Amino acid sequence: MKNLLCVCLISISAISVNSQSLPSLKVGPDNRSLVTEKNKAFFWLGDTGWELFHRLTKQEADTYLKTRAAQGFTVIQAVVLAELDGLHTPNAEDQVPFIDGDPDKPNEAYFKHVDWVISKAASYGLYIxxxxxxxxxxxxxxxxxxxExxxxxxxxxxxxxxxxxYKDTKNIVWVIGGDRTPRNETDVSVWRAMATAINRSAGGNHKTLMTFHPQPSQTSSSSPWFHKEPWMDFNMLQTGHCRDVDVWNKVQGDYTLLPVKPVLxxxxxxxAHPVCFNASEFGYSDAYDVRKAAYLSVFAGSFGFTYGCHAVWQFYAPGRDPVNGPLKPWNESLQLTGANQLRYLRQLMTEFPIIGLTPDQSVIDDPRDSTERIQAIRGKNFLLVYTAAGKSFKLNMGKITGSSLNGYWxxxxxxxxxxxxxxSNKDQQEFTPPSEGKDNDWVLVLRS
Incomplete structure (x- = not known):
């Protein structure tokens, strides 16, 4: 019994240490980016694992988290009180969140499982x-x-x-809301009450990082309701599941707001999602759709990007009711092309100083639109230009330092x-990517 007690204490201690192994995140000094508590730049590459706490066993959660970490993801977005009948359908441990459905009676067994998953994520270098x-x-x-x-x-x-x-759990970013646009001031007050209470219990604004997850809309953003709230550290967009949405305009809509706050x-x-929820007419989205949304968002000023796979967010498996036609089970969908390609976005962006990045369309003679959009972002001595369809473009030079620039595709x-x-870093220069057309997107990199 004594040996068993020692093993249990060691196990509990290990979970505690793992949950503290990552530095907490905060808004960067430019109010555009995120950094760690040690002021190291942080690139958000997220995945929507919405039903993670609700549907996966510990072994399955471990597989999922380990896979996403290996693919270069840094954040997992997950819901405690899940969408898919999360209050009444037990989790994989046969537990529900509340006793008798009463939010004032949390079920410790359910939340122990949540604790375990959050700690396991930290052990793989992932934020929740x-x-x-x-x-x-x-x-x-x-x-x-x-x-309700x-x-x-x-x-x-x-x-x-x-x-x-979770006040001492450093690998948490708080996300209020959950795919609902406030209907009125009453809804706003409810979300405000939850956010304010979390902040207060977790130690104040300086101890938390918080945002709000909205529905798609004209702005697709949290900002119309919460931009000036003291607990609101950065705005979040949901630009939705249609193809070739003007994500750059939606990002810029928040990027230009005052006071300045980061946007994601x-x-x-x-x-692998039915495009516009209408697979019969538009088919399913693919890696190219994902890449375009990712690069156009980041180059417009988003401090990172959240990926999603339709089968994975719901952790669809045989025997479960499918939501909107997932193509195959979640565990067979983890290695989809787009999920493995977004590591290259993170790889590219972390080669350059993230703090102080500036979206700058003035450098592009004709930025085009829709499927052929061209988007630029720069620092003091480097320029990145994304062309969604590999179209040639002309640049107005002289926006970064140096008389002669090195570059690559x-x-x-x-x-x-x-x-x-x-x-040459003078006048106007024309650039032609190595290939053109659908699935032929490229990034021009120039630096002095």
Whole structure:
């Protein structure tokens, strides 16, 4: 018994240490980026594992987290009170979140499983963007399961409880909301009550990093309701699941707001998703759709990007009711092309100083639009230009330092490079990518 007790204590201690192994995140000094508590630049490459706590066993969660970490992801977005009947259908440990469905009676066994997953994520170097609840627990709308359990009082009490539970867990970013646009000031007040309570219990604004997950809309952003809230550290977009959305305009809509805050495209078009929820007419999205949304978002000013796979967010498996026609089970979808290609976006962006990046369309003579969009971002001595369809373009030079620039074409599909001869940094110069057309996107990299 004594030996068993020692083993248990060691196990508990290991979980505690793992959960603290990552530095906490905060807004960077430019108010455009995220950095660690040690002021190291951080690139958000997220995945939507919404049903992670609800549907996966420990072994399955370990497989999922290990795979995403190996693919270069840095953040997993997951929901405590899950969308798919998360209050009544037990998790893989046969537990529900609340006793008798009462949000003032948390079920410790359920939350121990959440604890374990968060700690396991930290052990793989992953942060958890933690949604305390999905939005249907406030407002079911036409498709939500609910039930609607939150008002200001219950939101505040639950926020206080969960904020206190995870106040010392450094690999958490708090995400209020959950795919619901506030209908009125009452909804805003409920979300505000939850956010404020979490902040207070977790130690104050300086101890938390927080945002809000909205629905697609004209702005597709959290900003119309919460931009000036003191708990709101960065804005999040959901640009939705249609093809060739003007993500650059939506990112820029928040990028130009005052006070200046970072912005993230936190739910774009997923891979292997029915385009516009209409597979019969538009088919399913692919890696090219994902790459375009990713590079156009980041080059417009998003401090990172969240990927999603339609089968993975719901962790679809045989025997489970499929949501909107996933093509194959989640474990067979982890290695989809897009999921493996986004590491090259992170690889590219972390080669350059993330703090101080500036989107700059003035450098492009004709930025085009829609399927052929061309988007540019620069620093003091480097310029990155993404061409979504490999179209030739002219640049107005002189925007970065140096009289002569070195350059190469960067392949978003493979991370490979094709070197260019030295380029004059004067007047207007024309550039022609190595290939053109659908699935032939490229990044021009110039530096002095």
């Amino acid at each position: 963007a933690l949604l305390p609840t999905w939005g249907d627990k406030l407002y079911k709308d036409k498709w939500g399961k609910g039930p 359990i939150f008002d200001e009082a219950t939101a505040s009490s639950y926020g206080s409880w969960i904020g206190k539970r 495209n936190g739910e774009p078009i997923y891979e 960067y392949d978003p599909r493979t991370g490979s490079r094709q070197q260019l001869p030295a380029v």
